[in-house]
Amino acid sequence: MKRVVGFTLIELLVVIAIIGILGSIAYPSFQSHMIKARRxxxxxxxxxxxxxxxxxxILNPAYSDDEAEIGLVNSDYYTFSVISxxxxxxxxxAVAKVGTTQNNDTGCTTLNIxxxxxxxxxxxx
Structure with a gap:
């Protein structure tokens, strides 16, 4: 009798479950690293x-309040501005834009300098 080679349904389900568990652990960690990188x-x-x-x-008697002059350009995740x-x-x-993942950066949605x-x-x- 010829032996059939292949995967059983149970083996396939176990592999899919393992991939799901690993993915559920890895994704939040990935999101956290992306938030820190964008910050x-x-x-x-x-x-x-x-x-x-x-x-x-050095060249002028006052600091500039013109965002374009000092190179502050809004990004996909932050809005930049000169407050004073x-x-x-x-x-x-820099303020995290509402509706982006940066808005989940608890306590760090606004950066001032x-x-x-x-x-x-x-x-x-």
Whole structure:
């Protein structure tokens, strides 16, 4: 009698169950890493704008409140803005856009930075 080679239905169901369990464990971890990576991108943009503010302040008597001039361009996940700008101080922020996964970044949906590199929430930086 010839032996049939192949997978049984039970073996196939066990493999599918294992893949499902591994996927349910891995996906939240992946989401967490993506949120942190996008937050890092927002921080980088704020620091680049901070460097631009410093270089512009050397040439001008005041900091700029023009987002385009200092290179603050909104991304898919964050809205960037200059909150205030004067002769000696400025404050900029990045706010996570509503409806994106960044809005789930608990406690870190708003990132602020000023002329002294002070941050509003040190845990987010």
């Amino acid at each position: 890092g991108e927002a921080q980088t943009e704020l620091i680049k704008a901070q460097l631009k503010q410093t270089s512009l302040h 700008a004067g002769t000696t101080t400025y404050s900029m922020q 000023n002329q002294d590199s002070a941050h509003t929430n040190e845990d987010c930086w």
